[in-house]
Amino acid sequence: MQQGRMSFIFLLVLLCQCGVKAVDLTTCEGDTAQLSCGLTSHVITCESDTASLHCDQGLIKVLSADYGRTNSATCSSGKPANQISNVQCTQDSSLSVLASQCDEKQNCSISVSNTVFGDPCVGTYKYLYVSYICIPSAAVIQTENSCEGDTFSISCNKQFIKVLSANYGRTNNDTCSTGRPANQISNVKCTQSSSLNVLATQCNGKQACSVSTSNTVCGEPCVGTYKYLNVSYICQPNNHFIKVSVADYGRTNNETCSTGRPAGQISNVHCSQNSSLSVLTTQCDGKQDCSIPATNTVFGDPCVGTYKYLSVSYTCAPNPA
Structure with missing residues (x-):
């Protein structure tokens, strides 16, 4: 597989319940170091190669994905400047494609190509970025909604919270719509990209968590729209x-x-x-x-x-x- 200079090294941390795993991480100046004990893996695969997702134990749950280009360094080796200069290239359907192909499987391979994902930027040499988690096969993925102005609360009793996905916004006109005028629920393409980070920071690794469902906490992705927080999470029996x-x-x-x-x-x-x-x-x-x-x-x-x-x-x- 062709490897360009990655902005930082992503490492999959696989932990056994009774052991300790050492991880070495190198991050170039100007980039961001990502340390994780949350069992999350990140994969970057260049266009025309094959992306492989693997869980030795448990099943795949894709958290985020994008086929495109957001920097000029990744997968750039040997490529002319005009093929790597567009760094605002993303494919909105990437997550749904990966989820449909890989979720709830132990192993998954997918061709990184325009044929599979469509071409979001003709002439640009793209790559696929995927973030996924290996969840125990017996784990139950729970999904909760909290209307704007309320408080979002989850509890895992003696286990620990791991947030899988989150969005503060509106993607349908049914949820949290009672008594709301049409103009407040008509925008169903309202998403806040920072939602997962906010929820993960507040809740991951805790047995219980409460977050205010508000613009103050989550940001304002669509002024005038009455929003809600949608969160998917699992309760983990073990925490590191x-x-x-x-x-x-x-x-x-x-x-x-x-x-x-x-x-x-x-x-x-x-x-x-x-x-x-x-x-x-x-x-x-x-x-x-x-x-x-x-x-x-x-x-x-x-x-x-x-x-x-x-x-x-x-x-x-x-x-x-």
Whole structure:
């Protein structure tokens, strides 16, 4: 499979109930490091290749997908500039295509092509981005709606919440429509892309969770429309938390995150930021998921003029200690 320079390395963390899995992650300067103990996998596959989703245990549940191009670095090797310059190319039907092909299967392969997904941007060399989770075959996916102005609450008793999908907006004119005038429920193409992140941040890894269904919390995706929050989640019998063991923002070799960089930006291989570990542990320890920008603003600049990267080693442990 052709591999372009990915904006960051996605790693699938597979955990057994009684064990601890070590994960090493490298993120280029300017990108965002994604640490996860939530059993979520991310796959990027270049156009004309075959995407493969796999769950050793449990069944596939696709969370998000897009066939197109949103940056000029991924799957770019050997491609002329005009084929990778359009970075606003997305295919709205990508998720439904993947879900219909892969959900509730242990293994799934799908051709990454215009024939399967349609062509959202003619002349652009595209790639497929997929995020999915492996859920236990016995897990029950629960879906809840909460009308705007109410409070969304879920509980997993002694188990732990894992949010699979979320949208604050309106995709039909029946839900939360009682007593509402037609103009407040007619827009059924109202979605808020940040909904999943909001719910995951508030609820993942907790036994119970309450979130205000409001523009203040979720943002305002469609002014004048009466919205609702739609959330799908599972209750997990087991929970794991991030424990960062090693972290360094700097450069210790001239190969990592070097594509397209002049020699002067990668020649200093004795660059380390001593405070990197404390920054990561403060931000990420004890959480199921954590995102942190690999930037000088967050870590400080240990070597001005050098293009740096963040190297992290962490484990997913049963207790947040």
